[in-house]
Amino acid sequence: MRVTQNTMFNQLSRQLQGNTARLIQAQERMATQKRINRLSDNPIDGGRVIDLKGAVARSDQYLNNIERLTSVAGVYDTASGQLHDLLARSKELLVKESNEVTSTAATREATRIELSILSNQLVSIANTQFDGKYVFGGYRTDQPPFAEAAATLGGAALADGTLHGSARVLDATAMNYHAHEIRFTAADRFDIIDTDTGQPVSTNQPYQSGQPIRFGGIELTVANGAGAPTAGMTLQLTSTPAGAYQGDSQLQEIEIQPGSRVPLNIPGDRIFQGVGRPGGIDLFALMNTIDTALREGDTTAIQAQLDRLDQAREQVSSERAGVGTRVNLLEQVKSRQTDIKSNLEILRSNIEDIDIAEALTELSKSQNAYEASLSAGSRIVQSSLLDFLR
């Protein structure tokens, strides 16, 4: 084949170009420490790298979820621990009153007051908040799941606007939750009757519009509205003990690994009211029953409640154990997920990252090739027949 100078020049420039391209690629790999710098470098491996990175990100998310679940589980553990102690203390107090010999009206009242303080604590445990939400409300996490003791005032005179009035709880320990009636005997006088017993609480009290009326741990405010009270006008007061459940029984489930969810919460009705548990105990009702028994000095009833306190403790313990089991599960999943994540990382690195020794060798090889072709080229292009025709 006839070879011309241009053939040589063309070939030389192509070779130089090829060598430069290889050199640049080797340099890029060294600089980024990656074998695949754009997807088209190796679409199949590149696609796997994308998938692996996605999987790592999901592992991170799961680990994050587990972290979160673990800290929430801690809240439940603390709360049920407090609950357990509270029930133990209640039993301790009550045992003293179960003995007919040592128990007197005075000790019973002291115990009752102490127990009703514990009842208040029970409500505040039941209304525990964590990270801005009520943890025992099921799905209803934006409002206290258990009502405090409450009193409401009603009556025809309020409904038609003749009078204004409201009631609020001052001291739950002093309340007996009986229904009461306020009876006006004149425009400026009223009686208070306990309608459960039919006994008057107080009689012939002076009425002054807007002046608060206090009795049995409750404060009433009654004021003139469109009109003023007249003789025979009645207002009804009802009160409810703490512990009415306002949440629901729903479980908030969180994904901790693909296709596997665990509950984040314990609904309050399960742990505090024993819903869904054979022979489950409503702790609030129990405390109320104890309160009544102490008020009435009914030793048999008091003794009966001791067993129920034990059962209540068991109920709380079993929920607490459930929390423990859940934390163990979380630990297991966490360590498995951490393993998975590091395996994924290794796999990704094997595909994507360069072997530095290999890449360095590649770089110096392509550098050598480039220099060699430069020096060979500079010699070829020097000579021509014209040089020798002088």
Add this chain to the structure above:
Amino acid sequence: MGNIFGILNTGRQAIHVQRSGMSVTGTNIANVNTPGYTRQRAVIEPLTGGGVGLVGVERLRDEFLTARMLLSNGRLGERLARVGALQQLESAFEESDQAGLSRSLQDFFGALQNLSIKPEGTSEREAFLARARQMISGLDGLSGQIDQIRGQLDQQVRQQVERANTITREIAAINQQLGGNGGRIETSQTPGLNQLQDQRDKLIQELSIIVPVRVLTDEHGSVTVMTGSTSLVEGQRVQPLELVPDPASDGMLRVVVQELGRPRDMAASLNEGSLGALLRARDHEAREMKGQVDRLAAGLARDFNLVHRAGTGLDGVSGRDLFSGLQASATAAFGNRGDAGVTSAAIVDPSALNWDDYEIRFTGPSSYDIYNASTRTTVSTGNAWTSGVPIVLAGMSVVLEQGAAAPAAGDAFHVNGYAGMSQRIALDPAVASNPRALAAGQSGAAGDNRNALALLSLRDRPTMGTPPSQTFEGFFTNARVSLATRAEAAGSALHSEDVAQQQLAAMHESVSGVSLDEEATNIIQYQRSFEAASRLVRVTDEMLQTVLNMI
């Protein structure tokens, strides 16, 4: 014979011929680096009755090799343009670990996870909406970039068509200038013939990079340049390529030629050459990638809306969409002969939607078939058509109305439920302005996370692709990988064509290239011959002198 003056004449002719040879050598040396220059050689022949004559100057070329070069040019042009376009497209889809649509999708689902853990949290709700907005702007940005690339490709198509037309006009002009002398040897009667032919060859070579060409030379040396079955140049007549915007393809330009007064689409003939590659990159790869981004946006909107509708916001309201912008699209195909037009296209049942491309194909003025172009299956045939009566397919309702003329058999309408979605998708206004409206639950209770979990499960639900088999993230990765695979394949096709072209160029150079060594040898050869011829004249002169002295 034997006449002394005859010998003198022979010497004179020889001097003339050797000088011409030297002049050709000079031209060769002068043009050693001129692109498209073909090595020339003086054609010399012995004259009857003695002596030598210059027939002319011929170009040294190999017709067969030239034809192969044209083919190779077309392939190389195609590969080069394709690689350029695909690299540009791929760069739009390039992502770092920190940014990009894949990352936005991941973050979006991550925010949803966080929302499922704390559905009552205002900041979790805000964060989810922010991630959704980020994802939306990622979709919009990506399809904007693809549009921009398509616009650039369209611009290049225009430039290349203009260049091709300039070339064909020049070829026709040269055909005319050659005036029937093409293909002959340049003689003193036809000066500049070789240069004209070189120029024409160079133009044809250049044209062959843009469009595939076949060259036929007639007995007068006039060339006909064919692309497919169309002659772009026939003697002095030029068939220009024309550009017609296609409304069915976002107003992108189609390359057509006028045939019997009707435009004929050239795309199918442009299998090689850079113009075809640009058209394909613009109308297939880029459009397809845009379609994939649109499908992703539409898929997200449909699936999230269906689940979101079933949930309830913190304000107790349910049945709200999460994303807005879903819309059916119907466009008349390019080259419809009837004048039925699209009156409206609407989505009537989101749950029946899919992301396939449908075609309503008219088989007559009042009957049509429905064809699924994605699965290449016919959905239904022989449906009766009445102007203005909705056609319902795959959850969409399309109303076509005829104008002055009824639709003709073969007219088609493209229908789909995703086109342009990546640029329309937005958060539903009710949700965008009020994070509490986000339906994380199903009961309206603050801590209810059932709907957040249901939305989250969409992450693993294979609702994308034909048939549905891919998750959102998988679908997007697949789209990227399939683009990268094509870019890689185009790169290696370019590489192997480059090698082939290199060999052809070397072969061409070996036939038509100027070798300085050879020309240097020629200089000596002609110089010596010139000297010898001069000596002949001198000796003859001496002989003549001798004869004269005899008198």
